[in-house]
Amino acid sequence: MNKQVKKYTTLYVTIIFIGIGMLGFFHSDSSQSYSSDVAHKSILTMEKSAEKKETSQQKEETSDKVSQPQKQQSSNQQPQSQQSQQSQKEETTSDVSSLIEKKEEVTLTILGINKTIGQENVEIEDGDSVFSVLKRYTTKHQISMKTSGYGSMIYVRGIGDLVEHEHGAGSGWVYKVNGASPNISAGNYEVSQGDVIVWEYIYSE
Template sequence: MKKNQFNNTTKITIAFVVCSFLVILGIGIYQSLDTKEEVIYEQEEVVENEEENIDEQIVEDDQEIVVTDQEEIQEDSVEQQAETEQVETETEQEEVEFEEETSSSSTSQQEAISQVSIIIYGVNETMSSGTIQVAQSSTVYEVLLEYTTSQSMELKTSGIGTSIYVKGIGGLNEFDYGGRSGWTYTVNGNYLSMSCGAYEIGEGDVIEWIYANYE
């Protein structure tokens, strides 16, 4: 009987020891797993933090790039504006210079005016006379043309340029009074052998057109 009780006690003790061991082993395994989970969680947090830091760094870099691009755009805009202002200034200066040159040229042209007298003698009469202002380099023919135009007098010619010849003035034409009748001219009382389209007048000159009959 005592031997059976001892055996039972021994079995119970062994069972208790085994159970305790299993419990302790289970607790150890659980703690080990929990520790591993914590380590994994911490590693995941570290990775997430690193990713967030990387994302933040990327955002900062992008912002810096955007700021740099904006600064470059502003610099380009300032440079373009400066170039535009310079072009406008140069254009204004050119316009001022052109106006000054035009004004100077106009003044010179106004100063280069000659006043001359012109008398047109027909057959035993003075057909017309007066004074006229013309360009200083005008020819005798140009003076006659301008004067007859202003007086609504008919003017007939042949030839061109320095070879022009006056055939009729105010309806009085060459050969109207014979085969040797026609128009000739003098400047300051001097008969000239050159064409009226070649001789240039001067200030105060007196031009006379004379209808002559050499028969």
């Protein structure tokens, strides 16, 4: 009886392994097209968010250091030229900052409802994430912050008086780095020199 069990188990295991192999290779083929899809979508959202930024900034009429490079970005829609411009911008800013001081900085902007809560150049350290930059800024200025989760699973529920779900069901905080919204948690996104971080309160009323 034991031999029969062994035989059937071997058969079962082999069939499952073949099934896993087939499914896996099927997904390996489709995963390439999937990733290209994602890349395409992220470019689209980048363009869209850039357009959106432009209109929102026209409304708010805030003319400062941040909005100018973003407007430049949004004016030319092709991603390649955008990237080259970004890299140029990074080079120039790093040149300037290395001349003045060696510390690396990112620009942090927090946009509330029809007003800017805060904007500042924040110094970064090695391994800083978008969330740790925000945390440093809020502790420095004593702005209250509500979060859930920890580490790479962090989720920002509220900054200052604005908490999620208070202005419509879909309201809450989202972040953008250089005009694009990354698909990963703020605790997982590593910032680099010259990044433009925008925390924006999305609401629909």
